[in-house]
Amino acid sequence: MKTSNIFIKIAxxxxxxxxxxxxxxxxxxxxxxxxxxxxxxxxxxxxxxAKAWPGWTGYTDVPFLFRFANGVQMLVGHPNPxxxxxxxxxxxxxxxxxxxxxxxxxxxxxxxxxxxxxGPIPYGNYNNKSVxxxxxxxxxxxVGGDENSPSGDVKTxxxxxxxxxxxxxxxxxxxxxxxxxxxxxxxxxYNTDANYSTYAEIEGIALERAYLEKDDNKAKxxxxxxxxARELKRKSMAIAEQNQESEEEIMEGGAVHAxxxxxxxxxxxxxxxxxxxxxxxxxxxxxxxxxxxxxxKMLRNARKFTMDARNKSYSFGAFQAVLLNRFTPGWxxxxxxxxxxxxxxxxxxxxxTDDEKKIIEKRLKTNYDYAGICQKHSELxxxxxxxxxxxxxxxxxxxxxxxxxxxxxxxPQPSKDYYRLGIISVFPxxxxxxxxxxxxxxSTGSPVTLEQLYHFKWVDTESxxxxxCYKITYDKKEGDDIYCDAVVTTGGFILKAPKIQIVxxxxxxxxxxxxxxxx
Amino acid sequence: xxxxxxxxxxxxxxxxxxTTLKADGHISSQRSRSYMANKxxxxxxxxxxxxxxFCIRNIAMIIIYRADLNKIWRIVPLKNKYYEEEIxxxxxxxxxxxxxxxxxxxxxxxxxxxDWVVKDTSAAERINNIDCRRVTVQGEADFAQKSxxxxxxxxMKFTINDVYKKMLSYLFIKDDDMKKVFNIxxxxxxxxxxxxxxxTDNAISPKIIYETEIKKIETADPxxxxxxxxxxxxxxNSLEELNK
Numbered sequence: 001m002k003t004s005n006i007f008i009k010i011a012x013x014x015x016x017x018x019x020x021x022x023x024x025x026x027x028x029x030x031x032x033x034x035x036x037x038x039x040x041x042x043x044x045x046x047x048x049x050a051k052a053w054p055g056w057t058g059y060t061d062v063p064f065l066f067r068f069a070n071g072v073q074m075l076v077g078h079p080n081p082x083x084x085x086x087x088x089x090x091x092x093x094x095x096x097x098x099x100x101x102x103x104x105x106x107x108x109x110x111x112x113x114x115x116x117x118x119g120p121i122p123y124g125n126y127n128n129k130s131v132x133x134x135x136x137x138x139x140x141x142x143v144g145g146d147e148n149s150p151s152g153d154v155k156t157x158x159x160x161x162x163x164x165x166x167x168x169x170x171x172x173x174x175x176x177x178x179x180x181x182x183x184x185x186x187x188x189x190y191n192t193d194a195n196y197s198t199y200a201e202i203e204g205i206a207l208e209r210a211y212l213e214k215d216d217n218k219a220k221x222x223x224x225x226x227x228x229a230r231e232l233k234r235k236s237m238a239i240a241e242q243n244q245e246s247e248e249e250i251m252e253g254g255a256v257h258a259x260x261x262x263x264x265x266x267x268x269x270x271x272x273x274x275x276x277x278x279x280x281x282x283x284x285x286x287x288x289x290x291x292x293x294x295x296x297k298m299l300r301n302a303r304k305f306t307m308d309a310r311n312k313s314y315s316f317g318a319f320q321a322v323l324l325n326r327f328t329p330g331w332x333x334x335x336x337x338x339x340x341x342x343x344x345x346x347x348x349x350x351x352x353t354d355d356e357k358k359i360i361e362k363r364l365k366t367n368y369d370y371a372g373i374c375q376k377h378s379e380l381x382x383x384x385x386x387x388x389x390x391x392x393x394x395x396x397x398x399x400x401x402x403x404x405x406x407x408x409x410x411x412p413q414p415s416k417d418y419y420r421l422g423i424i425s426v427f428p429x430x431x432x433x434x435x436x437x438x439x440x441x442x443s444t445g446s447p448v449t450l451e452q453l454y455h456f457k458w459v460d461t462e463s464x465x466x467x468x469c470y471k472i473t474y475d476k477k478e479g480d481d482i483y484c485d486a487v488v489t490t491g492g493f494i495l496k497a498p499k500i501q502i503v504x505x506x507x508x509x510x511x512x513x514x515x516x517x518x519x
Numbered sequence: 520x521x522x523x524x525x526x527x528x529x530x531x532x533x534x535x536x537x538t539t540l541k542a543d544g545h546i547s548s549q550r551s552r553s554y555m556a557n558k559x560x561x562x563x564x565x566x567x568x569x570x571x572x573f574c575i576r577n578i579a580m581i582i583i584y585r586a587d588l589n590k591i592w593r594i595v596p597l598k599n600k601y602y603e604e605e606i607x608x609x610x611x612x613x614x615x616x617x618x619x620x621x622x623x624x625x626x627x628x629x630x631x632x633x634d635w636v637v638k639d640t641s642a643a644e645r646i647n648n649i650d651c652r653r654v655t656v657q658g659e660a661d662f663a664q665k666s667x668x669x670x671x672x673x674x675m676k677f678t679i680n681d682v683y684k685k686m687l688s689y690l691f692i693k694d695d696d697m698k699k700v701f702n703i704x705x706x707x708x709x710x711x712x713x714x715x716x717x718x719t720d721n722a723i724s725p726k727i728i729y730e731t732e733i734k735k736i737e738t739a740d741p742x743x744x745x746x747x748x749x750x751x752x753x754x755x756n757s758l759e760e761l762n763k
Contacts, residue, residue, distance in 0.1 A: 131557075193622070385622065420626075452662045455661070455722065508659065
């Protein structure tokens, strides 16, 4: 009996060892692929940066921090890697050293394709100064398929690594912006109203029409529409918010413009340094037209979205910049250094009189289906405000599920409408379902919010005491408040998670996810 | 907000120095911040305290509080610019700012409201040759948490005079968290915080740790004009303009 037990144990650990080594090997390939894509980003910039934005250099000096969903962190080209990072000799690219930090690694296979997003952050220090790095959170991506597939059921475009190269380029442009421009107004924090969303959509349509119009005079008229729509849109905004919006456009829109310019220039000539063997999802930028078309699609989607102001700045800003290329060549000279805005340069170029503006205001009503657009946004804004009133009016014990330790933003798949206010998503009829590795969370249909990116919040209006709010079953308990393989049932959701902690305070139950996989 | 935590910290000290030693108090302390794998260089802060004024200064900023003139001056010494506010007006503006949020702003500017648990560990430790007891404070909010360790020097006998009581009260209003902590642990009003380590796990951003420690306490003649505006300092109309 004992012999067979030992045999089973050996077999078990052998399998575990095999799975672990195999997972690590696959993950190592994923890390190498990200390095190859970074190398290709630099190669692209070697060929296009000077034309995409005059004076843009120094992009290879910016360290990159990749935070993989399995907890591994990879740091490239950092002059003084923080504690925990170990040099990996096999991963060197160009003259840059590569470091890995596996202190928080979990056994989770990283399968390609993977991609990441993020932005520049100060990370670590060197010579008593903080070091600016591009920080990317990297996780799995859908392979996707042909949008025109005969079945018509595949909606996600086929994944191409060129997208990741453009993301890298976008973030590197932000790093360059920091050298030549200082933020003056801060991020736009503004919830839309019906007037804003209506005229924002008209602005977006006018930008598209101007971009697609071949005749310069006609295109210029659309630009005038854009400027007048903008003035009407901003009636409910404070001056500071207007400046924030224009500043977001030069920052985010400026970076998207750099992507578009890079694509346009790659179309003229391009020599890659990586090949299919390095990354099977890399296609030598042969689909560059579709990448540019993707930016126009981005504009179309952004302008329609009722409840978001800030995300419009990416495409709205980019297409203003593209139109400045056409109408005012040379505009990039000292643009950031002098603190210009895109819309300001367009206004200066158009020199609209008050009388002209009045005429244009009238034509916006007829040329852009003002009534239809306004009705659509008004209805949604009303629903949003009512949904918020519903959740804000719920009084009782607050139950929070905190996903911050998972390194991922929870993104549920709601089957019913939901609304956004700031960084709150309101699910008045529940959030549907959420799956993240071995975590499963199912809504009961009760009103829930997702707040501050990582936190679900449900208010129990019936229970009197904290521990009446939930029932828990689990496989193992550690200490007073940590549960393994737990199932938590509340009136708002059912949560299954490999490891959680529950903290109770007066009127508050916090369920903190400690791991998304079994440890 | 953090500046006011400093205020609080040094005002507590001011009770000690002024009431026991009957001269201008001088405190030298160090502060550092750890965030995103980056520990900032330690900032040395010098504080001078008289009966009706105090001055807190480091390389980048000087704050002068003049109870007698009802003024606070914030000065950027490298640019020789300053911003002036009346203490009463500042208090009024702050209370007005706590009004209802408009629909355009809901969902931004999350402010955690912590529920505090304070424990006196009774553990004796010496900080810069002064006997202290460590007090731990754990704050839980819906999307954030905060832990504070404070090393209090106890058995410091002093009398709190009215001027400083008023200033202390004013400073507590600027820092709701510490106000609540001290209202729970009332003994703190009779102690001297020699060292504070404050760790905040914010709702979105990574952990941030502030560490402040008193290195020296003395009475001394203050440098000339320490409670006055620097010569030829240029007045600006807003904090934004000051920080530009």
